[in-house]
Amino acid sequence: GCAAGRPPQAASARSDVRDCSVDPPYLPPTATNTTARLAALRGTMRAHGIHAYIVPSTDAHMSEYIAERDSRLGWLTGFTG
Numbered sequence: 001g002c003a004a005g006r007p008p009q010a011a012s013a014r015s016d017v018r019d020c021s022v023d024p025p026y027l028p029p030t031a032t033n034t035t036a037r038l039a040a041l042r043g044t045m046r047a048h049g050i051h052a053y054i055v056p057s058t059d060a061h062m063s064e065y066i067a068e069r070d071s072r073l074g075w076l077t078g079f080t081g
Contacts, residue, residue, distance in 0.1 A: 032078035041076065 045053060055077075059070035074080045 032074075034076065034078045037076055 041053065045051070055073045057066075057073050059066040071080075
């Protein structure tokens with residue numbers, strides 16, 4: 001079925017296919033390519049035998065709203081939700 005107010009769409013007529021390959025990066029300007037950041041973290045963890053890493057989503061003062069410079073999770077993974 002269709003969502004209210006939306007016309008039916010053909011399954012084969014997809015125009016929103018994205019090429020997210022790295023070379024060259026075909027990412028939208030708002031996307032953050034975190035592949036290298038995560039690979040470096042995983043490499044360091046592997047070298048030190050670490051199996052888990054907690055990325056805090058707060059600042060040093062446990063503020064309700066944090067500054068962009070303290071947004072570790074967003075920087076590392078691109079997650080801003």
